[in-house]
Amino acid sequence: MSELIDPAVAERTLARALANGGRFAEVFAERRHGFSMSIDESRIEAVQSGAEEGAGVRVVDGGTTYFAHVDGLDPDDLERAAGEAAAALRGGRRQPRALEAVAVAPLPIEQPPEEVSAQRKATLLRELDERARGQGKEIAQFTSSYAEARRQIAVANSDGLLTGDDRTRTRIGAQAVARRGDAVETGAETLGAHRGFELLEDDPGQIAEQAARKALTLLDAGPAPSGSMPVVVGGGFGGVLFHEMTGHGLEADHIQKGASVYVGKLGEQVAQPLLNAYDDGRLPNEWGSDAIDDEGAPTQKTQVIEDGRLTAYLYDRLTAERDGVASTGNGRRESFRHLPIPRMTNTYIAPGESTPEAMIAELEKGFYAVSFGGGQVDPATGDFVFGVSEGYLIEGGRVTRPCRGATLIGNCLEALMAIDAVGDDFFMKTGICGKGGQKAPVGTGQGHVRVGAMTVGGTEL
Amino acid sequence: MSDLSATAGRAVEAALAAGAGAAEAYASREGGREVRVHGGEVESLTAATQSGIGVRAWIDGRVGYAYGTDLSATGVTAIAARAAEAAAVADEDEFAAPPQPAPVEALLGLSDPSVEVWTTAEAAQLALRVERTALASDPRVVAVEQVVYADSSERVAIASSTGLAGEYESSDCFAYLQALAEGEDGRETGLGFGLARGPGGLEPEAIGAEGAARATAMIGASKPASRSCPVVLDPTVAASFAGLIGGALSAGAVQRGRSPFAGRLGEELAGEALALRDDGRDPAGPASAPFDGEGLPRRRTDLIEGGRLRSFLYDTYTANREGVASTGSAARQGYRSLPSVSTSNLVVAPGALSFEELLAAAGEGVLVTDVAGLHSGVNPVTGVFSVGASGRAIRAGALAEPLREFTIAGDLISMLGAVQAAGAEARRVPFGGSVSTPPLLIGELAVSGS
Numbered sequence: 001m002s003e004l005i006d007p008a009v010a011e012r013t014l015a016r017a018l019a020n021g022g023r024f025a026e027v028f029a030e031r032r033h034g035f036s037m038s039i040d041e042s043r044i045e046a047v048q049s050g051a052e053e054g055a056g057v058r059v060v061d062g063g064t065t066y067f068a069h070v071d072g073l074d075p076d077d078l079e080r081a082a083g084e085a086a087a088a089l090r091g092g093r094r095q096p097r098a099l100e101a102v103a104v105a106p107l108p109i110e111q112p113p114e115e116v117s118a119q120r121k122a123t124l125l126r127e128l129d130e131r132a133r134g135q136g137k138e139i140a141q142f143t144s145s146y147a148e149a150r151r152q153i154a155v156a157n158s159d160g161l162l163t164g165d166d167r168t169r170t171r172i173g174a175q176a177v178a179r180r181g182d183a184v185e186t187g188a189e190t191l192g193a194h195r196g197f198e199l200l201e202d203d204p205g206q207i208a209e210q211a212a213r214k215a216l217t218l219l220d221a222g223p224a225p226s227g228s229m230p231v232v233v234g235g236g237f238g239g240v241l242f243h244e245m246t247g248h249g250l251e252a253d254h255i256q257k258g259a260s261v262y263v264g265k266l267g268e269q270v271a272q273p274l275l276n277a278y279d280d281g282r283l284p285n286e287w288g289s290d291a292i293d294d295e296g297a298p299t300q301k302t303q304v305i306e307d308g309r310l311t312a313y314l315y316d317r318l319t320a321e322r323d324g325v326a327s328t329g330n331g332r333r334e335s336f337r338h339l340p341i342p343r344m345t346n347t348y349i350a351p352g353e354s355t356p357e358a359m360i361a362e363l364e365k366g367f368y369a370v371s372f373g374g375g376q377v378d379p380a381t382g383d384f385v386f387g388v389s390e391g392y393l394i395e396g397g398r399v400t401r402p403c404r405g406a407t408l409i410g411n412c413l414e415a416l417m418a419i420d421a422v423g424d425d426f427f428m429k430t431g432i433c434g435k436g437g438q439k440a441p442v443g444t445g446q447g448h449v450r451v452g453a454m455t456v457g458g459t460e461l
Numbered sequence: 462m463s464d465l466s467a468t469a470g471r472a473v474e475a476a477l478a479a480g481a482g483a484a485e486a487y488a489s490r491e492g493g494r495e496v497r498v499h500g501g502e503v504e505s506l507t508a509a510t511q512s513g514i515g516v517r518a519w520i521d522g523r524v525g526y527a528y529g530t531d532l533s534a535t536g537v538t539a540i541a542a543r544a545a546e547a548a549a550v551a552d553e554d555e556f557a558a559p560p561q562p563a564p565v566e567a568l569l570g571l572s573d574p575s576v577e578v579w580t581t582a583e584a585a586q587l588a589l590r591v592e593r594t595a596l597a598s599d600p601r602v603v604a605v606e607q608v609v610y611a612d613s614s615e616r617v618a619i620a621s622s623t624g625l626a627g628e629y630e631s632s633d634c635f636a637y638l639q640a641l642a643e644g645e646d647g648r649e650t651g652l653g654f655g656l657a658r659g660p661g662g663l664e665p666e667a668i669g670a671e672g673a674a675r676a677t678a679m680i681g682a683s684k685p686a687s688r689s690c691p692v693v694l695d696p697t698v699a700a701s702f703a704g705l706i707g708g709a710l711s712a713g714a715v716q717r718g719r720s721p722f723a724g725r726l727g728e729e730l731a732g733e734a735l736a737l738r739d740d741g742r743d744p745a746g747p748a749s750a751p752f753d754g755e756g757l758p759r760r761r762t763d764l765i766e767g768g769r770l771r772s773f774l775y776d777t778y779t780a781n782r783e784g785v786a787s788t789g790s791a792a793r794q795g796y797r798s799l800p801s802v803s804t805s806n807l808v809v810a811p812g813a814l815s816f817e818e819l820l821a822a823a824g825e826g827v828l829v830t831d832v833a834g835l836h837s838g839v840n841p842v843t844g845v846f847s848v849g850a851s852g853r854a855i856r857a858g859a860l861a862e863p864l865r866e867f868t869i870a871g872d873l874i875s876m877l878g879a880v881q882a883a884g885a886e887a888r889r890v891p892f893g894g895s896v897s898t899p900p901l902l903i904g905e906l907a908v909s910g911s
Contacts, residue, residue, distance in 0.1 A: 037547075041717060043554060046799060047547040048526035051540070052513070065505040071512055071530040084508045088581065118550040141718050177719060177842055186842045224847070226687050226868070226909035257499060258648070259606040259641060339505060374837030376849070380606065380641055380650045381679075383866060385849030387837030407838045407847035407868050455684075457847050457868025457909035 003152075004164065005029040005055070007099050009075045010156035013057060014096040016082035018158060021091020022059040022066070026157040027082070028294065029055040029073055030336040033114065036147040039125040042133075046145075047118070056336040057081045060318065061089055069337045097160035104291045104298075106166040107284070109196040113148035113170055116197045121146050124172075124200060128208035132176050135212035138219065140184075141177035144208060148197075155296035163296045169287065169441060170199045171430060174208045178215035185221065185404065187214025188373075188389065192430035192441075195285045214371075214390050217402050224391060224406030224458025225367065231408060231454045232359050232394065234370040237429035239444035241451075242277060243347050244377040244384050245412040246270075248435070250279075250304055250312070251330070251342040252319035254379045261382035261413050262310060270310045271416050274352055277305040279314055281329055281345030287430035288346040288443035295331035295340050302328050304347075316342045334438040341436055346443030352422025356448040359421045366394035367456045369408060374431075382412035407457040415451055423447030465490055466628050468532050469620035472516050475541035477622055481518035481548060483559040484541070485621035485755065488514040488532070489796050493613030494581055498588040499605065506581060509613075513796035518544035522553040526799045556781040562624045565758045568751040570744035571631035573659025576612050584610050587665050588636060594669025595640045595653065601680060602673045606639040606650070612660060617750070625756035633747055634659050635891065640672035644680040651676025652697075652831075656747060656891055675830065679851060682863035684910035691826035691881075692869060692906040693819055693855065696888040698829045699809065699901045703737065704893015705839055705846075706873055707804035710764055710772075711790070712779035714802075714841070721844030721874050722770060729768050731877045735901075736810035737765040739774060741789055746806030748895045754793035754800035762788045765877075776802045809898035812883030819884050819902050821858035827908055828853045828860065829869060844873035847909075867910035879904040 010027055017025035030053060037047040055078050056069035068084035070077045113121075125144050132142040147170070154164040171192030178185050189207040193199045233241055246262070254260040262270070281299025283289050292298055295317045304312050315323070316331030319342055332343035360368065368391060375386035388406040392399045428445035469486040476484030490512035497504040514537060515528040525547025529540040588610040595605050612634035620626050637654035653672030655663045694702065714720035722730075741759030743749055750759050755777055763771045775783075776791035779802055792803035814822065833849040840846070847870035854861040884899035 037550065043552040045524065045551055045554065046526070047524075047550045048528070048799060049543050049547055050527065050797060051529040051531070051543075053530060054511075062502075064503045067505060068508040070510060087508075088506060118547075122550055179718070184843050186840060224870075226870075226907070228911065257606050258604055259639070259650075261647060337509065337511060339507070372837060374834070376834045376837070378650055378833070380639070380648050381865075382647065383833070383849070383851070385834035385838065385868075387834055387839075387847070389837075404843075405840070405845040405847045405870060405872075407834060407849060407870070409834075409849045409866055409868055411866065455866065455868070455909065455911075457849070457870055459847070459870045459907045 004031060004154040005073060005156065007162060009078060010162060011099055013078045013082045014156060014158050016079045017057050017059045017086050018094040018096055020086045020089035021094055022061040022089055024060040024158055025096060026155065027055055027057050027078065028336055029154045031152045032335065033150045036145060037121060038143060038145040039129050040143040042129050044122045044125060054336045055081060057085045058339065059085045059089065065339060067339050096158035099156055099162040100160050102161060102163040104163050104165055106291050107194050107289060109168045111197040112168060113197045124204060127205050128174055131205040132174060132208035132212040135209055136216055138178045138180050138216055139176055139212050140179035144172065144174045146172050153294065161296050163292060165291050167194060167290055168196050169194050170196060172204055172207065174211040176212040176215040178219050180219045183219050185215045185218035187211040190430055192287050193285050194287060194289050218404055221402035221404040223460040224403035225393065225456055225460050226458045228453050228455050230363050230366040231451045232366060232368045233449045233451065235423060235425050235447045236427045237371050237444055238449060239348050239446040240372050240375050240431060241386060242349050242446065243344060243442065243444045244375040245416055247344045247347045248377050249379040249412060250314050252313045252315045252323065253342050255313050256319055256322060259380040265310050268310055269308050270413065271305055271308040271419060273308040274422055275305055275308050275419055276350040277348065278303050278350060279344050279347045283346045283443065286346045286428055286443045287441050293329045293331045294333040297327045297329045297331060299329040299345060314342050314344065316340050332440050334440060338438050343435060343440050344433065344442050346428065348428065348445035349422060349449060351424045351426040351447050354421040354423050356423055356425060359448055359450040360394055360399060361397040363394045363397060368392040368394050368399055377412065384412060385409045403458065405458060408454050409457055410454045415454055418452040419449055420452045421450040423449065463618065463628060465616055465618040466620060466626065468514060468537060469618045472514055472537045472541045473620050473622050475538045476516055476518045476544055479542040479545040481520055481545045483519040483622045485517045485559060486514055487793065487796055488618045489615055491613055491615040493611065494584065495609065495611040496585045496588045498592055498608040501589065503585050514540060515796040516541050516544040517799065518548045519557065519559055520548040522555055522557045523548045523551040524557045525551055528797050556778055558781060559621055559623045560625060560755045560757055560777040563757055565627055565752045568742055568744065568749060571629065571749060572614060573632050573662060575659035575661030576614050576632040576634060579660045584660055587660055587663065590665040591636055591638050591669040594666045595638055595673040598670050598673040599677045601642045601677050602640050603643045604641045606641055608636065608638040610636040619756040621756060627752050627756055629751050631750065632658050634663060636663055636668055638669060638672045640676040642676035642680055649676045649679035679863050679865060682851065682865035684866050685827060685854060685864045685908055686911060687909045689905050689907050691823040692903045693823050693826065693828045694901045694903065695828065695830045696898050696900055697890050697892055698832050699898045700890035700896035701832055701835055701893045703807050703809050703896045703898050707739065707807045707894065709841060709844060709873065710774055711802040712773040712775045715773050716779060716782055719842045725770050728770055730770050730874065731765055731768045731880055733768055734812055734882050735765060735877065735880045738763045738808050739804050740808050741805035743806050746895055748805040753789045754791040757787050757789045759789045759805060774802050774804065776800060804894050807894060807896045809883065811885050811887045811899040814882050814884055816884055816900060819882060819900055820855050820860060822882055823855045823902055824858055826855045827864060828855055846870060846872065867908055870907045870909060876903060
């Protein structure tokens with residue numbers, strides 16, 4: 001961390017930030033490196049690399065945060081940013097505490113991707129391309145992307161904290177287009193982690209095959225049903241259901257503004273006793289994990305639902321202060337150009353005792369949403385929507401035919417209470433979550449989950 | 462020459478020195494601020510400056526890109542070298558070639574001096590006025606989750622080894638709020654927004670009132686019965702769909718077989734009621750500029766006219782593939798991104814019907830005022846969509862009870878064919894890119910509720 005910002009410079013910057021008063025000041029310095037490329041029409045393209053650095057300085061006074069950010073880490077620029085952040089304050093000078101460095105062990109990276117040749121990354125994408133096209137002549141298009149990103153951060157604040165983290169994430173994605181006559185379908189799959197190139201040692205090509213298989217399966221799809229029915233949701237990225245339905249509504253900023261259906265529900269039964277759920281920023285090398293959050297607080301495992309009871313909200317520093325509690329290590333920011341806000345890390349429904357087979361066998365008629373393209377929620381009303389990327393009809397206790405173009409909609413509180421089975425086939429998947437104009441890598445996970453009734457919006461009326 | 466153009470020029474030279482056969486540099490410098498307001502108080506004030514450069518290098522038919530924030534001489538040299546290095550990794554593509562210069566006409570009116578003149582305190586007052594208006598306009602509005610005001614002015618410079626050189630400045634400004642109304646069973650939210658070149662062009666009272674009206678309108682909403690029926694899209698929703706259609710009209714998607722419009726040029730896709738164009742030079746359009754993301758002149762392109770599909774949108778690469786001219790449609794998300802084909806300002810031509818006449822023409826149907834889940838509920842390759850929606854019932858040609866928790870589903874091509882009428886009053890909306898559109902009447906769409 002000291003390579004990013006000299007402690008003496010940090011102290012001067014904090015002193016400048018508090019020159020006109022304020023109860024808290026912080027400087028967040030960051031160096032970002034990114035490298036990515038893709039394959040399309042079996043050609044390597046869009047090879048690009050980026051290097052950015054800069055810092056954000058905030059001063060908090062009363063209920064107001066004053067924030068300024070600059071490019072570069074030049075000491076003069078940092079002080080200028082501090083001066084800009086403090087410009088609107090009119091109080092007397094306050095002295096920040098002397099900085100005391102807190103060492104943090106970053107998550108272990110075995111093979112830093114920047115040490116792997118670009119050619120090897122290109123070769124990997126070519127393999128994915130071949131694997132996908134090998135699934136059948138009906139694979140008309142295939143595109144795949146590789147991305148690595150490293151964020152070195154340092155946080156220093158007026159409470160005397162000086163700490164930092166070094167994070168490397170690697171992710172590949174695959175998208176296949178299948179065509180048969182006039183029918184066109186797509187399938188997508190991703191693999192990512194807070195890891196280096198070692199992530200891709202096993203068999204990354206399988207995501208290409210999975211994407212191709214999804215697209216091919218959908219060629220036989222009929223229209224999706226519409227109306228209210230039981231829905232079995234697949235494991236892994238199916239966890240985005242909980243992320244949207246509940247996770248966002250537990251972020252303390254929404255709670256404190258009365259813009260969440262979970263306001264005042266702490267301790268209440270919001271789900272069946274079979275449901276346990278967590279936000280865990282410490283899952284080893286998981287996509288949404290970090291050693292510390294972007295305010296320097298250690299990440300932690302927070303149980304948000306215990307036997308169906310709501311047990312916790314997710315806090316950053318300022319929202320925690322307001323509620324008189326400790327931060328849960330959920331203060332995250334997209335970059336030095338953004339203010340930290342309460343965000344999920346890895347959010348998941350813990351494994352239950354049911355199995356996918358049993359959940360499906362019990363249904364006379366239902367819908368099986370294996371995976372989603374994504375989802376969206378309005379935390380204030382609880383209304384949510386999920387686009388189903390791979391879905392099937394369930395009839396007579398069996399999965400019968402694939403469906404195209406289905407969306408699930410509903411209201412959080414009703415749908416959460418309607419979860420009546422949780423599977424033991426737990427795994428995690430990666431997502432990119434957007435909130436307040438900021439993107440964050442988040443993990444979602446679960447085994448299969450069954451919701452007793454949800455509205456499926458298709459075209460078959 | 463400004464220092465920004467000089468920096469871009471130096472980057473081009475450095476890329477050539479690093480082995481590139483041709484190079485282009487795009488540099489930008491932006492200053493802006495953001496104010497967030499809640500509960501009568503300023504929640505946060507942000508002062509932002511950011512600058513950076515992106516360098517595109519060609520080595521024969523191989524293209525590489527690099528970007529960074531270090532605009533010092535050594536910084537720019539390093540970025541340029543990384544671009545050339547990246548190009549060496551790419552595969553050769555016979556159509557990849559640097560854009561050739563074309564005459565660029567100046568475009569006035571992109572900057573509003575009020576951005577510079579207004580103090581941050583005045584901007585905060587504007588945001589507070591938005592909140593106050595929303596709270597005062599209806600007792601059922603119990604809170605405003607947040608009012609966000611933001612403005613920025615940006616200078617862009619581009620230079621290339623083929624002789625392209627240009628620079629312009631523009632300013633932007635917007636404000637929005639999310640109003641919370643107390644309903645019978647929980648809270649309802651309503652979005653209000655406005656956009657302009659500068660704060661002087663915003664109407665805080667109108668923004669606040671819109672958020673309040675949208676939130677209170679949803680109180681007591683219920684699910685509609687599932688059926689196929691006429692649907693009126695209000696301008697915010699029509700804009701989202703126009704944006705999806707505009708995206709699918711990118712020649713990049715079409716040429717790679719990833720657009721429902723592939724192979725349909727010249728076909729009659731819509732009735733006479735619908736005309737769609739892209740206008741990169743409309744001074745009021747936020748995406749307007751004298752030149753696009755690779756330095757070629759922005760222009761107006763008719764996309765759907767007289768019901769027929771007239772053109773796709775092209776950048777240099779996609780134009781080379783078909784032996785046509787670029788439509789000046791290369792867009793960038795700042796210095797970080799490679800240019801790629803995108804709409805600038807989409808314009809759906811207004812029709813003749815007032816909003817009331819549009820509802821009357823719908824007869825029995827649904828007015829959609831909000832859609833959710835567009836990023837996951839629409840397949841851009843096939844055009845098939847199913848998205849969450851809320852709005853109002855239309856009964857006997859007039860607005861009736863509020864509706865929520867339903868979906869509208871179909872596919873973009875059928876939807877275009879089903880557009881029966883466009884309203885007379887257009888609105889500029891920042892959804893789906895930058896879109897100016899009136900409300901649209903769709904003859905038939907699948908509505909799924911209870």
